[in-house]
Every structure is written in structure tokens, then in C-alpha cells.
Amino acid sequence: MMHQPSAAAIPAPRAKQLRRPLVLCIDDDPDITLSIEKVLSNFEVEVIRGIHGQQGIWDAVSRHPDLIITDLRMPYGNGEDLIACLRRNGRTRSIPIIVLSGQRGAHLEGRMKHMGADVFLRKPVPIATLLMMIGKYIELRELDHAFSVATAI
Amino acid sequence: MKTDTIKLLHIEDDQTDYQLIHRCLSIAPVDFDTAWAKSVNAGCQMLAAADFDVVLTDLSLPDSVGLETVRKIRQCDADVPIVVLTTLDDRGVEQQTLEVGAQDYLIKSEATAHTLQRAIDHARFRQQSVVENRRLLADFGAQAEVLAEQKKLLQNKNRRLRKLYKTAHKFVDNVSHEFRTPLTVIKDYVSLVREGMVGEVNDEQQRMLDIVGVRTDDLNNMVDDMLDVSKLEAGLLGAWRRNCRIADVIAEVRPALQKKAGVKEISFQIEVDDDLPEVYCDSEKMGRVIINLVTNAMKFCGEPGVVRLWSEADREQGEVVIGVTDNGTGIDADGLAKLFQRFKQLNTNVKSSTKGFGLGLNIAKELVDLNFGDIRVESRLNDGSTFSFSVPVADPVEVLRRYLNRVHALSNGTSHVSIIQATVDDAVSEGDAEDVDTFFNYLLRRNDLLFRCGPRVWLIIALAPRTELDHLLARAQKEWEKTNRNRPYGPLPEFRMDVTGTWCAETQSEAILSHFVAAMNPETALAT
Numbered sequence: 001m002m003h004q005p006s007a008a009a010i011p012a013p014r015a016k017q018l019r020r021p022l023v024l025c026i027d028d029d030p031d032i033t034l035s036i037e038k039v040l041s042n043f044e045v046e047v048i049r050g051i052h053g054q055q056g057i058w059d060a061v062s063r064h065p066d067l068i069i070t071d072l073r074m075p076y077g078n079g080e081d082l083i084a085c086l087r088r089n090g091r092t093r094s095i096p097i098i099v100l101s102g103q104r105g106a107h108l109e110g111r112m113k114h115m116g117a118d119v120f121l122r123k124p125v126p127i128a129t130l131l132m133m134i135g136k137y138i139e140l141r142e143l144d145h146a147f148s149v150a151t152a153i
Numbered sequence: 154m155k156t157d158t159i160k161l162l163h164i165e166d167d168q169t170d171y172q173l174i175h176r177c178l179s180i181a182p183v184d185f186d187t188a189w190a191k192s193v194n195a196g197c198q199m200l201a202a203a204d205f206d207v208v209l210t211d212l213s214l215p216d217s218v219g220l221e222t223v224r225k226i227r228q229c230d231a232d233v234p235i236v237v238l239t240t241l242d243d244r245g246v247e248q249q250t251l252e253v254g255a256q257d258y259l260i261k262s263e264a265t266a267h268t269l270q271r272a273i274d275h276a277r278f279r280q281q282s283v284v285e286n287r288r289l290l291a292d293f294g295a296q297a298e299v300l301a302e303q304k305k306l307l308q309n310k311n312r313r314l315r316k317l318y319k320t321a322h323k324f325v326d327n328v329s330h331e332f333r334t335p336l337t338v339i340k341d342y343v344s345l346v347r348e349g350m351v352g353e354v355n356d357e358q359q360r361m362l363d364i365v366g367v368r369t370d371d372l373n374n375m376v377d378d379m380l381d382v383s384k385l386e387a388g389l390l391g392a393w394r395r396n397c398r399i400a401d402v403i404a405e406v407r408p409a410l411q412k413k414a415g416v417k418e419i420s421f422q423i424e425v426d427d428d429l430p431e432v433y434c435d436s437e438k439m440g441r442v443i444i445n446l447v448t449n450a451m452k453f454c455g456e457p458g459v460v461r462l463w464s465e466a467d468r469e470q471g472e473v474v475i476g477v478t479d480n481g482t483g484i485d486a487d488g489l490a491k492l493f494q495r496f497k498q499l500n501t502n503v504k505s506s507t508k509g510f511g512l513g514l515n516i517a518k519e520l521v522d523l524n525f526g527d528i529r530v531e532s533r534l535n536d537g538s539t540f541s542f543s544v545p546v547a548d549p550v551e552v553l554r555r556y557l558n559r560v561h562a563l564s565n566g567t568s569h570v571s572i573i574q575a576t577v578d579d580a581v582s583e584g585d586a587e588d589v590d591t592f593f594n595y596l597l598r599r600n601d602l603l604f605r606c607g608p609r610v611w612l613i614i615a616l617a618p619r620t621e622l623d624h625l626l627a628r629a630q631k632e633w634e635k636t637n638r639n640r641p642y643g644p645l646p647e648f649r650m651d652v653t654g655t656w657c658a659e660t661q662s663e664a665i666l667s668h669f670v671a672a673m674n675p676e677t678a679l680a681t
Contacts, residue, residue: 029334029338031338031341031342032337032338035338035342035345038345038350039345039350084639087639087640088639088640090642093642102330102334102337104326104329104380106391106392106393106435106437106438106599107391107393107595107597107599109393110591110594110595110597111595113594114591114592114594114636122437123333123337124333124337124340124341124369124373126344127341127344127345127348128408129405
């Protein structure tokens with residue numbers, strides 16, 4: 001079921017402490033996924049980037065990421081189809097999904113949450129906000145060489 | 154007194170009877186110009202050839218008998234008054250002659266100058282009204298036809314206009330998305346560099362990148378504003394209203410605004426208590442209003458600039474007021490008056506600007522309205538200005554009261570409001586109840602309200618005429634089935650929807666409120 005986890009960051013389950021959390025980013029604009037990868041490069045996180053819905057579904061099923069960040073408007077499988085598909089699949093239905101969309105619409109957030117998204121963010125989103133949301137679902141351990149991203153203010 | 158001559162046609166085959174009547178007519182004070190026909194056919198021929206003011210007819214004629222006589226004359230002339238002269242044999246059909254088109258009947262043996270005169274006068278007056286009625290009906294029919302055609306034309310025009318607005322809006326929607334895409338990349342990459350994620354950045358570089366970031370924010374806001382204008386024009390501006398915390402909304406808009414203040418070297422102070430009550434609104438729209446008002450204030454503040462974002466609960470009025478005060482030169486009386494006028498109107502023309510205040514302020518007003526609040530302005534020359542707006546406290550009754558006051562502006566003609574109670578079984582788990590809550594939020598149309606009055610009880614206020622209600626409930630059912638087709642791992646629990654009632658918002662708001670209060674009462678809810 002799609003409940004919101006508590007505000008404190010959820011530590012990765014014991015089995016996964018052996019490997020870094022995996023984040024799958026899907027957006028038909030590679031510059032966007034590149035910037036997310038760049039933001040996460042300061043943490044002990046592995047990032048895979050997808051460019052459309054179908055690829056995203058394939059990556060989700062085969063790699064089983066700990067978190068998915070997806071755009072909505074994409075060719076070859078948009079975000080909605082992706083969410084619906086992943087929620088139907090037993091292997092992927094409990095992977096948290098953050099929607100990062102440039103679309104506007106009063107009921108868009110409600111619709112995405114109903115379809116199974118956990119978080120809905122509007123582009124452009126400040127780095128701090130994105131990190132805070134990501135931190136709700138995976139452990140963000142800063143790397144030694146990381147630059148400070150304490151605040152974006 | 155001599156009146157006009159009455160042209161009379163007498164249809165009678167018996168000479169004696171004819172003379173009897175004729176004698177009566179000659180005594181009458183009115184002049185009769187009589188024509189004599191001995192059969193219906195002859196009579197009809199005469200009717201066709203000349204105008205008559207009245208027809209006197211026997212019922213038994215060589216070529217016609219009884220009611221048939223009257224019918225034939227009627228067929229031949231639709232308008233001429235007919236007086237039937239009857240004999241004792243016609244007793245049974247006397248009244249029926251009136252049904253088939255005669256205006257009066259008179260027994261021959263009782264005919265006198267007086268009774269004949271009377272019968273003829275009455276017949277003529279009666280027929281006059283019949284003819285008048287027929288004419289009016291025909292006029293009415295013609296008018297109805299014209300109206301029907303005009304209605305069709307208008308409907309077509311409306312359809313075309315709606316389509317035009319939708320097309321224009323689709324275009325703007327697409328264009329704004331197109332703009333937003335590269336703007337997002339610019340914002341993201343500038344942030345990455347500025348935060349030092351790709352290398353160290355010196356102070357001056359940081360400052361310059363902040364300027365780029367702030368200008369990018371301005372562009373993004375402009376794109377959002379233009380999209381809202383387009384939605385307003387197309388009647389597509391919706392709202393997703395629910396309980397929110399003002400502190401959360403401000404936390405979201407704060408970073409960008411503080412950046413902007415930093416770049417412009419304005420002192421930006423935020424005074425918002427943590428213990429403000431929860432409010433009921435579309436939080437994204439509230440955020441947009443705050444951004445617009447603060448951006449405005451930063452444009453017009455003094456030197457050095459001071460802008461204060463504050464918030465105050467007014468529990469008596471059931472609202473929270475959020476305000477932005479600047480230390481600028483203030484607004485002159487003329488400008489103030491124009492602003493007051495604009496702020497008081499409903500559904501203003503967003504595109505018309507008010508002296509110096511652009512689109513942002515116009516849109517702010519519409520968004521405040523949409524959140525059931527009011528926008529105000531206070532200003533004194535050389536003493537700065539304060540723009541403030543209200544938003545209702547998350548008290549369902551207060552929200553419903555404001556909603557009912559605004560129904561006229563919200564609706565497209567209909568002002569019928571229904572209260573629907575939705576419940577799920579007590580056995581439903583908390584998690585499942587949350588999913589049902591999400592589902593109801595998804596179902597809501599833009600001018601409906603949703604209140605949760607218990608862990609498993611909701612009240613929906615739907616703005617729809619009675620005819621649309623069934624459609625609404627059917628749609629809820631359909632969407633539930635559709636959802637469950639896509640949830641093979643566990644269906645959404647069944648829910649019940651009971652319509653408490655439907656009322657006219659404009660005339661029955663007190664009734665709606667009292668029913669609502671009763672429905673919100675948990676005891677009543679459980680009793681359902």
C-alpha cells in the first residue's frame with residue numbers, strides 16, 4: 001500500500017547495507033537525469049538513467065532500484081503508464097516513486113498519487129527539496145569528498 | 154343607432170323557414186345584407202366568392218345532414234362565425250355543433266329578432282376571439298421557431314468558442330511546457346555550479362549565479378502566470394483544496410524569495426507563527442499568490458528596501474490573513490481606488506492591467522478567490538503598502554459557508570449543491586482507508602469539496618444539478634472498478650455513497666449548512 005513513511009529517513013534494510021542504494025531516474029531529457037546524477041554523486045548512491053517509460057520499466061524489473069524518480073511526459077511510455085505498470089507487477093509494486101514533472105494542473109498530483117506515486121514534485125525543484133524527498137526513502141550517506149549541500153539558500 | 158351592415162349568409166332549403174328568419178332579421182335594429190343558399194355546396198361557393206360576417210345554417214340540407222353540415226362549412230371557411238338554426242329533431246346534437254365549429258345554436262321555432270340578433274352578435278364576438286387566439290398562437294409558433302433557431306446558433310457559437318479556448322489553451326499549455334523544460338535545465342545546472350558541486354566557486358561567481366537563478370525564477374513565474382491566464386479564459390482553472398499548513402507553504406516558497414532579496418539587497422523578514430491553525434486551500438495556488446505579492450513588493454520597496462511577509466490568525470472571522478508589507482513610496486489615491494474596485498469584483502478581466510501593477514497581481518486576486526478568500530490593499534503615500542489576503546481556517550462549516558457564497562462565481566449556471574456521505578466498512582484497515590481517501594481526492598471535480606469527518610467517513614459537496622448526480626455516482630463506481638482492475642494485489646475496499654440531499658445554493662444555504670452540520674456529527678454519521 002502507498003503510505004508515506006515517517007519524516008525521519010528510513011535506514012536501508014539490513015540486506016541492502018551491503019550495497020549502495022540504487023536510484024533509477026527516467027526523463028526523456030538527458031540533461032535532467034544528468035543533473036540528478038550529479039546531485040547524488042556526493043553520496044553513496046548508485047544512479048541509473050533511463051530515457052523513456054519502456055526502458056524505465058525494464059530497468060525497474062531487472063535492477064530492482066530502491067527508488068524511482070520519473071518524469072511524466074515521455075515518448076514510448078509516459079510516466080503514468082510506467083507507474084501503472086510497476087504497481088501491477090508484484091516485483092516492483094513497493095518501489096517508492098517520486099514524480100518530477102514540468103506539467104501543471106490542479107488535479108495532476110491527486111491523480112498521480114491515486115495511480116501509486118508516493119511524491120509529486122513540480123519542476124524546477126530546488127536541490128535541497130529533492131534531496132530531502134530522496135532522503136525519505138533511501139539512506140543518503142555523504143561521500144568523503146562531498147561538497148557541502150547543507151542548504152540551497 | 155345605425156351600425157355597419159352585417160353581411161349574412163343563410164343556408165336553408167325550406168322557403169317557409171327562410172322567410173320566417175328573414176322577417177325577424179328585417180325587424181332587427183341592425184342592417185342585414187342577406188344572401189340565400191339552398192344547399193351546403195351552394196353556400197360554400199358563395200363563401201368562396203365573397204366575405205360574410207356570419208353564416209346562419211339549418212342542419213338538414215339536401216346535400217348534408219346534422220354535424221356534417223357544420224363541418225363542411227368550417228372546412229370551406231375557417232374563420233366565419235356560424236350560428237346553427239335547429240329544430241326539435243336536432244335536440245341530441247345541439248351542443249355538439251359547438252364542438253365541430255359552430256359558435257351558437259338557436260331553435261328555429263323560438264327565433265325572434267332579439268334572440269337572432271343576440272345569437273349573431275355573440276357568435277361574431279366569440280369567433281373574433283377564436284381567430285385572434287389562432288393568430289396569436291401562429292405568431293407565438295413563429296417566434297418559438299425563431300427562438301429555437303437562435304438558440305441553435307448560440308449553442309453552435311458557444312461550442313465553437315469553447316473549442317477555440319480549448320485549442321488556445323492546449324497551445325499555451327504546450328508552449329509553457331516547452332518553455333519550462335529548458336528553464337528547468339538552466340535552473341538545475343546553475344544551482345549545481347553555484348552550490349559548488351562541480352568545483353569551488355568564489356563569492357563573486359556565487360553572486361552572479363544567484364542573479365541568473367533569480368532571473369530564471371522570474372521567467373518560470375511568468376510562464377506559470379501566462380498559463381493561469383489561459384486557463385482562466387478557457388474556464389479551466391481548477392483547484393485542489395484540502396487541509397494545509399501555512400508554515401509548509403511558506404517553507405516551499407521561502408528559498409527562492411530569500412535568494413531574490415539577497416540579490417537585490419532587500420531586507421526580507423518572515424514573521425509566521427508555528428501555531429497558526431490549519432487552513433483549507435489549494436496550497437500551490439497560495440504559494441503562487443505569496444510569490445506574486447512578494448515579487449511586487451520587492452519591485453516597489455524603498456531604498457534600502459524592507460519587505461515583510463507576515464501572517465495572522467483571525468479566529469472570529471474563521472480565517473488566516475497573510476500579508477506583504479513594503480517600505481516603498483505607497484500608492485496614490487487614484488491607483489488605490491482602481492485596485493479596490495478590481496479586488497471587489499468577481500471574475501474580473503485578468504488581462505486588463507491596473508496602472509503599474511501587472512498580470513501577477515490580477516492573477517493573485519483570482520487565485521485568492523479560488524481559495525475562498527479576499528485580497529486587500531492598504532497604502533499611504535511615502536509610508537509603503539501592504540497587500541494581504543485571507544484564507545479560511547480548516548473548519549468545514551466555515552469553508553462550506555464561503556463556498557456557498559461563491560457558488561455563483563464558481564458554477565456555469567447551476568447552483569444546485571448536494572451533500573453526499575461516503576463511508577467504508579469499520580473493518581477496513583487504516584492503510585486501506587488512506588487509499589480510499591486518495592481515491593476520493595482523485596475523483597473530486599474542480600468545484601466539489603471533500604471533508605473527512607472520521608477515519609472511515611467522508612462528506613462530499615458536489616456542485617451539480619440533480620440530473621448530473623446519477624452520472625457522478627456512476628462515474629465513482631466506474632473509476633472504482635477501473636482502479637481495482639489495475640490492483641491485482643488487493644482491491645480498494647467497497648464504499649457506500651448516500652446522497653443526503655440536493656438544494657439550491659442561492660436560496661437554501663441555511664438548510665444546506667444545517668444538514669451539513671448534522672452530517673458532520675459522528676453520531677449521525679454512524680447511524681447511517
